[in-house]
Amino acid sequence: MISPEDCVVIFADLQAGIADRPLTVDPDTLKRGVKALAKLTKIFSLPFVVSAVPGRSGEPAVMPEITDRLGDFPTYRRTTADSFANQPIAEAILSTGRGTLLAAGVATEVAVQLLCLSASRLGLSAYVVIDACAGLSARTEDAALRRLSAEGVQPVSIACLAGELVGDFASAQGQAARDVLWEMVG
Numbered sequence: 796m797i798s799p800e801d802c803v804v805i806f807a808d809l810q811a812g813i814a815d816r817p818l819t820v821d822p823d824t825l826k827r828g829v830k831a832l833a834k835l836t837k838i839f840s841l842p843f844v845v846s847a848v849p850g851r852s853g854e855p856a857v858m859p860e861i862t863d864r865l866g867d868f869p870t871y872r873r874t875t876a877d878s879f880a881n882q883p884i885a886e887a888i889l890s891t892g893r894g895t896l897l898a899a900g901v902a903t904e905v906a907v908q909l910l911c912l913s914a915s916r917l918g919l920s921a922y923v924v925i926d927a928c929a930g931l932s933a934r935t936e937d938a939a940l941r942r943l944s945a946e947g948v949q950p951v952s953i954a955c956l957a958g959e960l961v962g963d964f965a966s967a968q969g970q971a972a973r974d975v976l977w978e979m980v981g
Contacts, residue, residue, distance in 0.1 A: 797922065797951070797959040799839040803893040804832065806845045807878060807900030807910060809927075811856040813848070814901050817929030819936045825901075828926030830860035831953045831979045832899050837864055838971045839960050842891040846871045846884050846906075876905055879913035888914075895920045897956070899927030908939040911948040926953040926979075953979060 808814070809829055815822050836843050847855035847870050857870055871884045878884045888896065896914045898921065900906040907928050911921040923943060930936025940950060951959075957976055961969040 797895060797897075797956060799841060799960045801893050802839075802841050802895045802897055802960075803888055803891045804836050804841050804843040804897045804899070804924075805878065805884075805888065805910065806833075806843065806857075806861055806927075807873075807898065807906040808846065808848055808902070809858045809861060809900055810847045810850065811858070812850045814858055814929070817901050818931055819903070819933050820929040825927070825929045826858070826860050827979050828924070828928075828953060829858055829899060830864065831975050832897075832924055832927040832956075833861045833864035834975045835953070835957055835960060835972060838968055838975070841897075842893065843868070844871060844878075844884060844887045845869070846873045846878050846881070848873055877909035877913050878906070879910060879917070889917075894918075895922065897922050897924050897951070899924045901929045903928045903930040903936045904939040908943060911943055912946055915946050915948050921948040922951045922956075923948060924953065924956060925950045 873881045875881045896919045898907050898911050914921040954976055957972040961972045963969050964973050
C-alpha cells in the first residue's frame with residue numbers, strides 16, 4: 796500500500812511549451828490529472844519536487860494547475876534527461892527520506908521513464924501517476940510503460956492513489972480526497 800508518510804511527489808516538465816503538446820492525452824485531461832495530484836499532495840502534506848527544462852523562450856513556466864495549488868516552491872532546472880543525473884534534484888528527492896516516489900510529467904518516454912528507472916535502481920518504490928503523465932506517441936509511451944513495469948515500477952491512477960493515501964473516506968482528509976475525485980470526473 797502507498798502510505799502518505801513514505802511518499803514524495805515529483806512533477807517533471809509540466810510546463811508551458813511541453814505539457815501542452817503531448818499526443819497521448821488531451822491537454823485538458825492532463826491538466827485535470829495534474830491538478831488532482833497537486834491537490835492530493837497538499838491534502839496529505841506530501842513533500843514534492845518540481846523540475847523543468849529551459850524553454851524556448853528561456854524561463855520555464857510551470858503549469859498553473861501546480862502553482863495555484865502548491866504555492867511558492869523552488870523549480871529545479873534540469874539539463875539532463877534523467878532527474879537523478881541532476882545532483883540538486885536527486886538531493887531534493889532523497890533528502891526527504893521517503894521511500895516511495897510518485898512521478899508525474901511529460902514526456903512519459905523521457906522525463907518520467909528515466910526518473911523512475913533510476914529511482915527503482917536506487918531502492919525506491921516508484922510509481923507512475925498515469926493520470927498526470929502524457930507521452931509523445933501511443934506506441935512509444937506504451938513501450939516506456941512496459942519497460943518500467945519490467946523493472947518493477949508500477950502505474951497508479953489518481954483514484955487508486957487517493958484511496959490508498961486516505962484509507963477511510965469518512966475522515967476530513969478522506970472527504971477532501973473524495974472531492975478531488977468528484978472534481979476530476981465531473
